Amino acid sequence: MDFLAIIQSKPVLIGLHLGFAIIGIDAFLWLLGKLRGDSGSQKSMIVTAAIGVLSFIASWLAGGYYYVVYYGSLVKPVIKAGLAPWAHNVAMETKEHIFLFIIPLAVTTLLITLLNKEELLKFKLRGSAIWLSVSVAGLGLLIGVMGFMISAAARWGVIN
């Protein structure tokens, strides 16, 4: 099995989707700590936000590939026929669409980190950056919870 076949396999795609999402969430929580504590250099904030943005993009690509290639034909029918069809009808449908909110919010946060501390104070954007970081990490966690419910519904769909 070559490298491309390995990263296109179902468990690896799910692992990449979740793993990159966790890195993205952690990066924005880390940025939140820096902003709240007024600690860390401007460069470290830019790097942290950039890691978060790139991780969410990687999670989007891995999860999107899995969703388009495998989920609709293999997983969705199992969930819909199981005890919790709402896991697809509500959780998956919501998850896949609110994920699209994350990248614009995360990039906007990254752009705010381009301001130095004096500019952040002058433009009164420190609070905005804090709330944007909370929103990006919070949306990521909400999507993670939905993903867990969808996976559990598929497992129970098979058992039942």
Next chain:
Amino acid sequence: MDKLKLIISSAYASILTIFLVVVITIWAEMFAPLKDWLADFSGHHWVSKSILSVLVYAVATVVLYATLRKPNPTSAPKIIRNLLVLTAIGVLAITAFYTGHHLGFL
């Protein structure tokens, strides 16, 4: 580069993108020809929405940056606040819509 103008352009572009995602998502569920068009556009309706969201965000940011006048130095927090409120409304709207759709209300 005017960093404040870029932030404001990105925030407005995000507002436009999130609004578009919410409207297209709900509209496509209610109006089958739109969902069919989205599916035909890229092969999958969600991929089409993803491509459209990236294009709208990127193009709107560039166009707004090129056309906005020099922004008021203290206007950005209000625009970000509007973005955050719209994000919350968007999450609630999509969740409520699919819940209602599942329960047969919509």
